Amino acid sequence: MMRVNKVLEITDLCKSYKDFSLKNVNISLDRGYIMGFIGPNGSGKSTTIKLIMNLIKKDSGQIKVLGLDNIKDEITIKEKIGFVYDENHFYENLTVQEMKGIISPFYNKWDENVFEKYVKDFELPLKKQIKHLSKGMKMKFSLAIALSHNAELLIMDEPTSGLDPLIRSELLDVLQSLIQDENKSVFFSTHITSDLDKIADYITLVNKGEVILSKSKEELIEEYCIVKGSRDILSPEIEKIFIGIKENQYGFEALSHNKNEVIRRLVDSVIIEKPTLEDIMIFSTRRSEQHVSSY
Known part of the structure; x- marks a missing residue:
């Protein structure tokens, strides 16, 4: 066979x-x-x-x-x-x-x-x-x-x-x-x-x-990233490159599926980290809510 x-x-x-x-x-x-x-x-x-x-x-x-x-x-x-x-x-x-x-x-x-x-x-x-x-x-x-x-x-x-x-x-x-x-x-x-x-x-x-x-999994880890930074850099234009955003009094944490775009636009003003699968799952499934005000 x-x-x-x-x-x-x-x-x-x-x-x-x-x-x-x-x-x-x-x-x-x-x-x-x-x-x-x-x-x-x-x-x-x-x-x-x-x-x-x-x-x-x-x-x-x-x-x-x-x-x-x-x-x-x-x-x-x-x-x-x-x-x-x-x-x-x-x-x-x-x-x-x-x-x-x-x-x-x-x-x-x-x-x-x-x-x-x-x-x-x-x-x-x-x-x-x-x-x-x-x-x-x-x-x-x-x-x-x-x-x-x-x-x-x-x-x-x-x-x-x-x-x-x-x-x-x-x-x-x-x-x-x-x-x-x-x-x-x-x-x-x-x-x-x-x-x-x-x-x-x-x-x-x-x-x-x-x-x-x-x-x-390779593609996911290559394309996606966790972004952490100060809330004052968030604007409707910048938010478009994120899948989900969590905000608190100290700043924000977000997931993007376009690491290159984040690097091009924000590299000097944010921390960029490798995501875990849990990060990708949590941010992607909360997408409809878009903003979560506290952790």
């Missing part, structure tokens, strides 16, 4: 509820990369993931995974996806070994050697009941299952939420080593943007059901 380079293609995806709509979402992820999918709670991240997994029905648009239609080719696709999400979806009274025994027959390409390798790496207690595992251990078990059937796309919904920093760091290391062979990709939905500062290649930001931006 021909190797498809586009691992995930979402085109004009729409889904409406009574009080929320996902509007014309477009996302594209190539093989061998990690995409961070970010946005405030309630912005549409989980809805998008449920639509990819065909757990809910879309209103319109198209979702392709590895070149295949996510509805027509659902069974083939689910063989190729590893799914890890925040809530535990295992039978609590079973042991790790018993639960693995139930899941593994569902996958044609289940590889027991790979599973055993992760059991060893993650120090998973095979004879322990799942209800007695810590949240970090449950996440490692989820990940071990997801990685043991030769999945080409790993979809993760808030996987690091509520984990201690050590376990989170371990998880991020596993994800980074996973894509070294350039055969697998990761779609990582989270509101903990500092995790993505470390490992993401691409960032897609959603807010109120719409994609605000979708770019490589």
Whole structure:
């Protein structure tokens, strides 16, 4: 079978509820990369993931995974996806070994050697009941299952939420080593943007059901900047180069997506800093309010 380079293609995806709509979402992820999918709670991240997994029905648009239609080719696709999400979806009274025994027959390409390798790496207690595992251990078990059937796309919904920093760091290391062979990709939905500062290649930001931006992390860090300065330099003309502005009694802080323009016009009168993904998310999603009077 021909190797498809586009691992995930979402085109004009729409889904409406009574009080929320996902509007014309477009996302594209190539093989061998990690995409961070970010946005405030309630912005549409989980809805998008449920639509990819065909757990809910879309209103319109198209979702392709590895070149295949996510509805027509659902069974083939689910063989190729590893799914890890925040809530535990295992039978609590079973042991790790018993639960693995139930899941593994569902996958044609289940590889027991790979599973055993992760059991060893993650120090998973095979004879322990799942209800007695810590949240970090449950996440490692989820990940071990997801990685043991030769999945080409790993979809993760808030996987690091509520984990201690050590376990989170371990998880991020596993994800980074996973894509070294350039055969697998990761779609990582989270509101903990500092995790993505470390490992993401691409960032897609959603807010109120719409994609605000979708770019490589390099481009974002290159193009965007945080600007700090005195309020007296703000004018309607200058404000046009900012995405969002926070003001307080000492001055202002703003985000711009045109670092070169800021340097050209303001370099001597402001401090220019590299933004974090959190800066970009907070300022971009507050855009409609434009001014926030205090921190």
